[in-house]
Amino acid sequence: MFGIVTDDVTLTPMLDSTALLTDHYELTMVRAAMRSGAAFRPSVFELFPRRLPTGRRYGVVAGVGRALESVEAFTFDEPTIDWLLAHDVVDQPLADWLADYRFTGSVWGYPEGEVYFPGSPLMIVEGSFAEAVILETVLLSIYNYDSAVASAASRMTAMAGERPCIEMGSRRTNEIAAVAAARAAFVAGFAATSNLEAGRRYGVPTRGTAAHSFTLLHASEAEAFEAQLRALGEATTLLVDTYDIEAAVRTGVELTNGRLGAVRLDSGDLAELAGSVRELLDSLGATKTRILVTSDLDEWQIAALRGAPVDGFGVGTSLVTGSGAPTCGFVYKLVARADSDEPDAPLVPVAKKSVNKTSIGGRKFALRRLDARGKAEAEVIGIGAPPSGDTNDRPLLVELIRDGDVVGVEALSAAQERHARSRAELPLSALKMSKGEAAIPTLLLDEHGASTDNPYARSEA
Amino acid sequence: MFGIVTDDVTLTPMLDSTALLTDHYELTMVRAAMRSGAAFRPSVFELFPRRLPTGRRYGVVAGVGRALESVEAFTFDEPTIDWLLAHDVVDQPLADWLADYRFTGSVWGYPEGEVYFPGSPLMIVEGSFAEAVILETVLLSIYNYDSAVASAASRMTAMAGERPCIEMGSRRTNEIAAVAAARAAFVAGFAATSNLEAGRRYGVPTRGTAAHSFTLLHASEAEAFEAQLRALGEATTLLVDTYDIEAAVRTGVELTNGRLGAVRLDSGDLAELAGSVRELLDSLGATKTRILVTSDLDEWQIAALRGAPVDGFGVGTSLVTGSGAPTCGFVYKLVARADSDEPDAPLVPVAKKSVNKTSIGGRKFALRRLDARGKAEAEVIGIGAPPSGDTNDRPLLVELIRDGDVVGVEALSAAQERHARSRAELPLSALKMSKGEAAIPTLLLDEHGASTDNPYARSEA
Structure with missing residues (x-):
């Protein structure tokens, strides 16, 4: 190869x-x-x-x-x-x-x-x-x-702030596009992916523990959790919404003497559930156990969960399909x-x-015009030599x-x-x-460096 | 391999x-x-x-x-x-x-x-x-x-009726997903694709002639058309909307003595343009020259062009992104x-x-229930043995x-x-x-073959 x-x-x-x-x-x-x-x-x-x-x-x-x-x-x-x-x-x-x-x-x-x-x-x-x-x-x-x-992912990581986002949408896009999606999400600030090929090929950190089928395979939730803890350690994430969430959280905390790494919620009203699960975990002494949420998240859902005690977001469908x-x-x-x-x-x-x-003929230059505080003011494109003298123009x-x-x-x-x-x-x-x-705004400069009409000008609201 | x-x-x-x-x-x-x-x-x-x-x-x-x-x-x-x-x-x-x-x-x-x-x-x-x-x-x-x-493609071919649809969305989806998209579109009735790998790998017929850049490369549209006709023959499709459509159509007809295979329209009001181009072609004696249209088509656009003298549709973005x-x-x-x-x-x-x-536990059977005229009436799924006796149930x-x-x-x-x-x-x-x-409707049968409540029942309008 x-x-x-x-x-x-x-x-x-x-x-x-x-x-x-x-x-x-x-x-x-x-x-x-x-x-x-x-x-x-x-x-x-x-x-x-x-x-x-x-x-x-x-x-x-x-x-x-x-x-x-x-x-x-x-x-x-x-x-x-x-x-x-x-x-x-x-x-x-x-x-x-x-x-x-x-x-x-x-x-x-x-x-x-x-x-x-x-x-x-x-x-x-x-x-x-x-x-x-x-x-x-x-x-x-x-x-x-x-x-x-990446454009969708950036909006999600912006809304998530310091809380990590994990890409897990492989199953909802073409199997090889999925590898590219994991890579693009990482560029836009995602912390990890579920996709193993993206891990091997691009070095994106991979994450994952268990799905509902793993719980259903076993005679009881406790049996499933025990097996997972033995195999993956107490720092693992237990999926707690297969049957009864409160019972599952209690089981997970008991089995780890309160040292459980995280629980994952994959259904229901996530803000409300995260709040009650946080209270339950704290009341059981599992104050360091994190709460991860998944289930059809997008940038708006993540924004809506800003006030909830959520420690991380798993994002799938909306990410790999560009969120609209x-x-x-x-x-x-x-x-x-x-x-x-x-x-x-x-x-x-x-x-x-x-x-x-x-389209606009000619080979272009492109600059990001920054103000005195370093904030972007305009996208400046044009034909010929770029304007000189303004040190706040960042070549792109x-x-x-x-x-x-x-x-x-x-x-x-x-x-x-x-x-x-x-x-x-x-x-x-x-x-x-x-x-x-x-x-x-996008500014188009003519050959003389003067701003000129262009098809990329913003419509006035 | x-x-x-x-x-x-x-x-x-x-x-x-x-x-x-x-x-x-x-x-x-x-x-x-x-x-x-x-x-x-x-x-x-x-x-x-x-x-x-x-x-x-x-x-x-x-x-x-x-x-x-x-x-x-x-x-x-x-x-x-x-x-x-x-x-x-x-x-x-x-x-x-x-x-x-x-x-x-x-x-x-x-x-x-x-x-x-x-x-x-x-x-x-x-x-x-x-x-x-x-x-x-x-x-x-x-x-x-x-x-x-395929689900989007089927709606497009249904609207196109006997007129062929060509898949040309490779550039708007992941480069390898594009190959799968061309294949799926073919399953749902598309006649051909622009994607060469889908041609080689899956045997989907491939089509294509020229883009605007080909015309722009040459000193004149006539020079470009002449080169294309020499290389690809009179049955080719000329793209006629780089500069002036009427002039381009006239040039194409003149260069082929009216035997031009097809013209392609890739911008503007396609219904109106197709009508005027058809009139022009007929007036020039090019009554057999077909009119192909492209440019952000989807199933609704194709439906809207039913009355227009269009002989084929090239579909890109909306197809490979599942049309919403x-x-x-x-x-x-x-x-x-x-x-x-x-x-x-x-x-x-x-x-x-x-x-x-x-989810519903148990291994399922699935039947399409047909009426006496062979029209589908219901999707019948259930656990255990499928109902017997009704010869109009088609196993799926x-x-x-x-x-x-x-x-x-x-x-x-x-x-x-x-x-x-x-x-x-x-x-x-x-x-x-x-x-x-x-x-x-989807009917769910219980172990006794009786219809039972199910999460797939249609909401009443």
Whole structure:
């Protein structure tokens, strides 16, 4: 299996090759462009959101590391090329080119964990049209799903504050998407996951003890709890709502002489139950036994449990489905290309004119404008040289791939730390759970550095 | 790579092993149950929905073939076991057992493409507690996602009628989930997909021609169209909304002397545009040129385009995200187990009592009750022997795995045909796009075959 290692970080894609995780039309476009002679014109593609999901105040970039893996693994072996030829997806000249395919261009992008706003140029891919266009589908898939999960996860960890969130939604999404979801949730501040593959592959801490079936398997709850305590120790978490919660809590405390690690509540009115279970635990002397809650939690439920004696949250369905926004709607658009395939041919901005789907031509810069206290004021994007002189503008684009070499690999913990810093910069309104506008406006600068009308401007409320 | 072949159908899972696509607690439960001596008690698990997504009138089972693959590939190699030991997920006795793990039990289930209702016992897994419980996560992941896509897809193909639907949502979901989505959409009647891996892996027909970037790459639209026609032939589909639609249609017709295969509209008011483009095409003599539409379609948009001269629909985001229901909420519950691990120990029904999360103990049968005209009247489920004598009851459970051997593999086209038949049996109300109750009621029979109260009964409107 393929893998690259940089500073103890290994990139190991799920599949040996990501080349067919691709829309049919990416290859037919190259096939046709080879006929016209335009296939190898220097080009710039941009991956960006036209807007945030309805009501959201910011988004979170995730999947960057996985995207770099997928570019490294984007190669066509002989059986793959034979299949493409046999099904007339490619012709022989394209097949010959694909056999040697490796991305040789350069990629800049927002680093993983960074927040984003409408129009943020999340990834800028520079290369020949052919080598850059065929990465479209897999890059969008990764960014759209991982960022949807991270964007939801960030709202949950913001509401949970210091109390840890554990990702446990594997069963409610595609079995391999689940691994990516666990990773994305970690970027946005989740402490752990139930998903073992995410533990092995990405080093996300894994957690889990028992489900209701384990209690039902045994003749009595006490028998089940005893077995669990023997196997996993007194620090374990007992699931106490299979039959009668009060009886289960008493049993757990008795069996551990009050040293039980935690109890888990997975049904009912969690705020009320947490309160009465806390009272019961305290009355039994189990003052250090924590209370974990699960059961269809989302950011609003977590916010509603702020006043309850809850020590941790397990989140499943709403997390892995993006809490109402299961995809980000990122698009990947050609924004500039040369008129010839000479390497130094000048790049010409291009943009389509489809209704409600405009894009802005040209290679972008992107800055987060901060006020004197370091709070974010605006997302500043534009073409050409970024404005100079204002030291509070934080550049957002980092180099991810240089002339085909992946240079942007980092540890997942670095992305988690970046997200915490980046979210802390946002105005307080960003963390409101009510529907609203983007927390900061997106400003588009023209060639002269002047602010100009743009499709990402906020509508006035 | 692992694979089993039955009647020309190959099962090839995405990963060499699916064993870690599993929640941590599945393994700790087995670890603890090995301590209590209960781990190998004969058990029955059931995978089922408590309800349909809000407002939906039926659901569609998909992922069955992928689930069978995942059971076959559920094996633990040495590095995996070493990782589990090193991270204290398993102890040595469990590690030894996992090293030899292969599922040896039996599985019955609804065949792929069948429709389902609240409480339908979609999969019944019989084996020891240990060998059956650890399949929970991966089975739920596959069923929950694939069925969410198929359930949305079925509503779209129902609205499209004879006009083909093409799946093109890969970019809006996880890159590997996308392959499963293309497969599930095909089961529910989609004609083709843009996803190349779904083409290679599952034989789903693939389609695609060009995106806006292809037009923008060239100096003029005519130059782009010429290149595409040379490479892909006159039967190709030209994307005509990059600049001016009327001019693009005229160019496409001129370049092909009226023999152009199709045009694609990807923006704007599709009904109005399709009408004017049809008139223009006909006026230019291109009466056989088809009109395909894409751009944020869903079942309601497709229904709204019934009267428009549209010849095919490309569906992306809403399909791969389940059109508002990105997961099915299936659960996997222990419904019966023996009191000892003797192979012939009698099975005892079990059920938890958690608020709003009741399950019904015991191994189920399931029948679709049909009226004299062959129309579905009810979903009949119960414990014990199914009612006999009524020849219009169609049994729903088929054997999928017998004593560890996969016996339920079938061609994907068989699932597609089954879905068409099964949907055609439903009352007409099933195909209403407005929110409503399940199209037929779920009846729960007691041991004596009498109808009894059940949590799946429809609320009266």
